[in-house]
Amino acid sequence: MHNDDKQKSMKYALVVLAAPGSGPGNVRAQKFARALKKANIVLTRVFFYGEGVRAASAENADSIHKWSEIAATQDCDLVLCSASAETHGVLTLPTSFTLMGLGALMEAGHDCDRVISFD
Amino acid sequence: MAEFDLDQLCDSRGFLIDSQVWNAEIAQALAAEEGIKLTPAHWEVLDLLRSFYLEFGESPANRALVNWVKRHEGADKGNSIYLMHLFPSSPARIGSRIAGLPKPKNCL
Amino acid sequence: MTAIGSLVLTDTSTWLIRIHSAPYVSPKAALGIDATLACGAFGQSVIFVLEDSAIDILKPPQEPVEGGRNLFKLVTSLPLYDIHKVHLVTDNPEEIPATHFDQLQVNIVTRAGLANLISNSQHVLSF
Numbered sequence: 001m002h003n004d005d006k007q008k009s010m011k012y013a014l015v016v017l018a019a020p021g022s023g024p025g026n027v028r029a030q031k032f033a034r035a036l037k038k039a040n041i042v043l044t045r046v047f048f049y050g051e052g053v054r055a056a057s058a059e060n061a062d063s064i065h066k067w068s069e070i071a072a073t074q075d076c077d078l079v080l081c082s083a084s085a086e087t088h089g090v091l092t093l094p095t096s097f098t099l100m101g102l103g104a105l106m107e108a109g110h111d112c113d114r115v116i117s118f119d
Numbered sequence: 120m121a122e123f124d125l126d127q128l129c130d131s132r133g134f135l136i137d138s139q140v141w142n143a144e145i146a147q148a149l150a151a152e153e154g155i156k157l158t159p160a161h162w163e164v165l166d167l168l169r170s171f172y173l174e175f176g177e178s179p180a181n182r183a184l185v186n187w188v189k190r191h192e193g194a195d196k197g198n199s200i201y202l203m204h205l206f207p208s209s210p211a212r213i214g215s216r217i218a219g220l221p222k223p224k225n226c227l
Numbered sequence: 228m229t230a231i232g233s234l235v236l237t238d239t240s241t242w243l244i245r246i247h248s249a250p251y252v253s254p255k256a257a258l259g260i261d262a263t264l265a266c267g268a269f270g271q272s273v274i275f276v277l278e279d280s281a282i283d284i285l286k287p288p289q290e291p292v293e294g295g296r297n298l299f300k301l302v303t304s305l306p307l308y309d310i311h312k313v314h315l316v317t318d319n320p321e322e323i324p325a326t327h328f329d330q331l332q333v334n335i336v337t338r339a340g341l342a343n344l345i346s347n348s349q350h351v352l353s354f
Contacts, residue, residue: 015352017258050258083224084258102224102265109271110236115350119255175304176297180268183307190307224261 011112012036013045015105017119019054020063026055029118033070043070045077045108048097053084056097068096079104125149134215134222138172141219149217153206157217161205167191168218178215178223185210241272243348245316245341249280250298251288256281259354260301267308274344275305276336278316285313285333286324306330316341 014033018025029046036043046067048055055063056078071078080090082099093099109115125148130136133152135145146165150157157165171179171187179187181199189197196202202210211223244263248255259281266273277284287299302313312332315323320335336344345351 017255017354049262050254087254102261103269105262106236106265106269106271109240109242109350110238113349115242115352117352117354119353174300176300177304179304179307180264182268182270182309183264183304186307186309224264 009040009042010114011042011044013047013108013112013115014043015047015049015115015117016052016055017050017117019051020060022051025118026052026063030066030070032118033074033076037074042112043074043076044112045079045104046070047079047081047105047108048084049081049105050084051088053080053088053090056080056085056094057088057090058092064094064096068094071096079108081105123148125152132222135219138219138221145219146217149219153213153217155206155213155217161217163192163196164188164202164205164210164214165218168214168220172215172218172220178220179211180223181209181211183211184214236269236271239270239272240349241274241347242266242350242352243274243276243345244352244354245276245278246281246284246354247278248354250284251292255354256284256298257296259352260284260298262352262354263305263310264301264308267305267310270309273310274314274348275310275312276314276316276341276344278341279318282315282317282323285326303328303331314341314344 014029016026016029020026033043033046054060055067067078070076078097079100080093080097082101085099123145128135128140128145135141147157155161167188168178168184171184185197185199185202188202199210206213215221215223244259244266246256246259250256263273263275284298284302288297306329311330312334314334314336316336316338317323323335
């Protein structure tokens with residue numbers, strides 16, 4: 001933890017469990033991600049888990065676009081849980097997303113100050 | 120000659136599709152693919168992997184396998200050095216594969 | 228230090244995992260258990276919390292489970308992942324199943340107690 005080191009920004013990672021279109025979770029996560037930038041908080045990784053992986057499925061062009069923009073402006077990884085992607089049939093990935101196991105979530109927790117989830 | 124075709128029995132990751140068809144010959148064939156010759160020490164761990172699966176419904180991660188072996192056989196065998204020696208690189212993944220179980224969820 | 232595959236986590240974070248979704252009606256509770264097992268597998272410190280209808284996870288399922296995932300059995304495996312406590316948050320403590328778990332301590336916390344646990348955790352995931 002680097003909370004007492006004012007030179008370093010806080011780092012966050014997010015877990016997105018909500019699919020776009022099934023409740024507000026996915027959009028809330030995007031708004032929160034953008035708000036982190038305004039607060040000078042570094043966003044290191046967004047981990048899409050369970051139905052959340054639909055954020056990257058072809059029929060959700062708006063979600064893909066918005067997340068890709070966040071990744072480009074905030075320099076964060078967009079990671080889909082590989083098991084969830086398989087379950088939900090998200091087989092072709094937009095270029096800004098990658099597939100990894102739950103280890104990627106553990107790694108995110110290790111590399112940042114806070115991980116919080118959106119369901 | 121073996122009377123089975125491993126390719127037909129396994130999924131795309133090399134794990135048995137149906138753990139019920141598992142037998143000693145299949146275990147030996149899977150072990151051979153991993154470059155492992157099964158000894159009584161291996162069989163002891165394979166039996167424990169099968170009992171873990173029966174008890175909890177899924178294959179263990181390495182940590183759980185170490186603790187399970189420790190619970191049943193003591194700390195001399197329930198440690199990662201011993202298990203890594205028998206099933207190099209990932210005892211839970213390689214061991215589960217040879218024991219005819221599905222791929223453990225939490226490995227990379 | 229915990230090494231699994233190529234990933235080495237050099238220190239431990241505290242993860243609070245709270246499951247409030249009822250088991251077997253949606254995949255959420257199972258996702259929460261998977262995340263919990265992953266934390267344990269990677270040597271992280273875990274505060275495992277079941278709230279309200281998620282407490283039903285502590286009852287063995289009456290019928291074979293769709294897709295074969297028995298969350299009750301998975302919870303009984305938590306001690307092997309070095310997780311030895313389950314925290315329960317409920318307004319109806321009389322509905323808590325009287326199951327005894329080997330090496331897994333069941334602890335009832337108030338909502339205020341939960342707030343305390345959350346403020347002492349680095350990472351918080353809700354399912």
